[in-house]
Amino acid sequence: MSMRAWVSSLGTARPSTSMVTGSGALASSMRSMARSKRGPKRWGVSGTAGPALHTEPTMARMNARQAIRFLESFVDMERDPGASASPPMNLASMRSLLHRVADPQQGRGTVHVTGTNGKGSVSAMIEGILRAGGERTALFTSPHLHSYAERIRIDGEPVPMAELGAGLSAIRPAVEAEKGRPGSEVSTFGVLTAVFHWIARERLGDEGWQVVEVGLGGSFDATNVYEGAEIAVITPIALDHTAILGDTTVAIAKDKAGIIGPGTTCVLAPQPDPAVTQVVRDRCREVGAELRLVDEEWSTDVLERYVFGQSFLLHGRDGSRELRTPLLGNHQVGNAATAVAVAQELRARGAAIDDEAITGGIARTRVPGRLEVMGQRPLVVADGAHNPAAAAALAEALREYLEWRRCFFVLGTMGGKDLRGIAYKLAGLASGIWCCGLDSRRARKPAEMAAELAPLTPHVEVAPSVVEGIEQARQRAEDADLICVTGSLYAVAAARSALLGESVTGR
Structure with missing residues (x-):
């Protein structure tokens, strides 16, 4: 059975590439x-x-x-x-x-x-x-x-x-x-x-x-x-693009805080490194911007986790409210x-x-390629994690949100990324890792990836493409297992094209 026929036989709903659906009324x-x-x-x-x-x-x-x-x-x-x-x-x-x-x-x-x-x-x-x-x-x-x-x-x-x-x-x-x-x-x-x-x-x-x-x-x-800009938003900062932005989170934070201007309100997401908060605080003081710290105003408790979404309580100064999101993690x-x-x-x-x-x-907000479910029996998901911090969040979500017996990773990364750092976060879950080629001149070669990952795990294989990697993993996997495509959005795009029939019309 072909890969697309396999997915179609499961009756899996085909996700749209549209990020958000629905609307409301406004006076x-x-x-x-x-x-x-x-x-x-x-x-x-x-x-x-x-x-x-x-x-x-x-x-x-x-x-x-x-x-x-x-x-x-x-x-x-x-x-x-x-x-x-x-x-x-x-x-x-x-x-x-x-x-x-x-x-x-x-x-x-x-x-x-x-x-x-x-x-x-x-x-x-x-x-x-x-x-x-x-x-x-x-x-x-x-x-x-x-x-x-x-x-x-x-x-x-x-x-x-x-x-x-x-x-x-x-x-x-x-x-x-x-x-x-x-x-x-x-x-x-x-x-x-x-x-x-x-x-x-x-x-x-x-x-x-x-x-x-x-x-x-x-x-x-x-x-x-x-x-x-009325509002500047800074999400969690981690090491990435270090050749351009700097090799510390403080250096990266200083560059990213440059979007904060006079009269702007900056909303700062919870940060893994407290030094980042101080950098942003200093920038706001320097230019005369207001700062709002999300972790000082809000806290959360997850209520339910399931394969197609989750519900949680959001606690703030005005009380608590229950929210639902189809996004996992x-x-x-x-x-x-x-x-x-x-x-x-x-x-x-x-x-x-x-x-x-x-x-x-x-x-109603859906974002393709963020722990996106693409098939079942075995469960197939794809996530664009491309740095160690994102890989750590992915590993946590795979453990806490999905049920599986063995996990196989299909991995494709770009040059300049911390491949070993990414794999280190995932290796503890892996019963097998396929290092795959991508349709990009910036992509890492599969054999080079495998050689770099060999010291981390003995279960490393090579595939010329993401599609071939998925096929090889599917042959190894059983119904209760999990196949996760990750390492870059290029890898996710290849998986979506093969499994969901999404066409590539421009890179």
């Missing part, structure tokens, strides 16, 4: 209040102030293939191992590019999210809460699993590739002009950041909220372009608490968020 009076609390409107699509728009005629719109080719014509740290030594697009170039298209990043309320682990889940939860309250939303996340269009979501839905192509066509003259400016550099991520804001302005104007996940770090990231409970703290700040700034919006937004 027009509350919309007006939200706008007034955020200040006066700035220019929208018409650009009545600021520079003239450099846009391409609509007849020159790119199709999906042309859009991908255009995006991949620039330096890209995600694809090119030679581009990983330093951020490829400086902020001066990014701001100049946005200014050429009339600064579309301005005008809407902004929630800016950074951190090492959990920032994608927290961003999705915040957006889900806002939309459950009836607010219009634009969400920017990275990286994607199957298509560049996944990174840009308007009102909860990824933009069609045709719309992404139209947006890229519109800003292309500005991109080319910036690329030709002496001393300037343009990156794939920078262009995606620009086209996200352009599409958000086209679709939302000055209405609603944009929730923006940082790509790398904070201080020098292409998303750090706001005159003043104690770390996702912490992420939900952070999102609720942000929701309170948004409500104070006029967003139409009530208790029902918080409950519904958390309950």
